[in-house]
């Protein structure tokens with residue numbers, strides 16, 4: 500039996516798809532992100548039930564949101580069939596931001612509001628479904644963030660707030676000042692990164708009944724190519740499971756994440772349309788408990804205590 504493709508991200512939160520599609524690598528292969536190419540990606544996702552698209556202001560050197568927005572301008576009816584997640588807070592040293600002398604984070608009210616307004620223009624939309632604070636900052640003032648979010652929600656520009664790469668205590672500190680609950684924590688999560696399973700990150704999501712999002716679910720492709728060490732060990736186990744189930748290795752990795760009780764949402768990063776379609780089939784692959792722990796032990800290099 501297949502897992503449902505629609506899930507609620509948090510109590511009272513948005514409905515999203517069980518797999519999300521990440522737009523970070525749009526310009527990675529040196530190709531132009533022309534409208535037809537982006538439309539084909541969007542259509543392939545929607546055809547598989549993937550309706551949640553993960554952006555950030557900085558992706559593609561501040562160009563990805565605009566390229567995606569050009570596709571929505573070409574076909575505006577697509578907007579109502581999707582949820583848009585975007586992020587703010589990282590300040591890159593980039594020709595597009597000549598005022599940034601050093602890479603840093605900015606969670607001032609002024610910056611959050613300006614960043615959202617720019618994302619809205621770039622994405623050709625009136626609202627962001629879920630805004631994420633991209634990375635925690637030692638200078639983040641929860642009261643100031645709360646003010647900015649209050650304003651953006653009152654104006655209808657943002658519907659829900661979440662975070663990314665936050666520790667549980669950073670998550671709690673921010674939550675304590677907000678009018679509404681945070682709806683997700685997007686973290687790096689894959690069989691080569693077990694920390695979130697152990698450091699309280701996923702426990703906190705379970706406790707609050709919010710769904711974590713897993714970025715780089717294939718470890719940025721490393722899991723498909725790994726030779727020695729943990730990468731090689733995990734890859735060997737994944738390949739064997741793939742052979743036994745008659746599926747591709749990337750589907751086994753997604754199924755491994757999907758098996759966790761916190762209802763992890765893997766954020767796909769592939770640029771290949773056939774790999775998007777294949778990822779969606781992972782919802783019908785259920786790994787049993789021992790298969791799951793075989794991957795875990797291959798990653799940690801020892802059996803569980």
Ligand SMILES: NC(=O)c1ccc[n+]([C@@H]2O[C@H](COP(=O)([O-])OP(=O)(O)OC[C@H]3O[C@@H](n4cnc5c(N)ncnc54)[C@H](OP(=O)(O)O)[C@@H]3O)[C@@H](O)[C@H]2O)c1
Pocket residue numbers: 520521522523524553554633663664685686713714715716717718719720721723749766767768769770771774
């Ligand atoms: N919040 C954060 O701080 C943060 C950080 C990083 C990323 N993200 C989000 O997470 C999303 C996904 O990250 P990601 O792109 O690193 O995800 P990923 O799925 O771990 O990695 C994608 C890479 O793996 C390659 N790949 C996929 N399937 C493969 C296969 N079967 N064989 C060989 N290579 C394969 C892809 O190449 P092909 O294109 O050729 O398939 C692509 O280069 C991003 O788009 C972004 O939205 C968030």
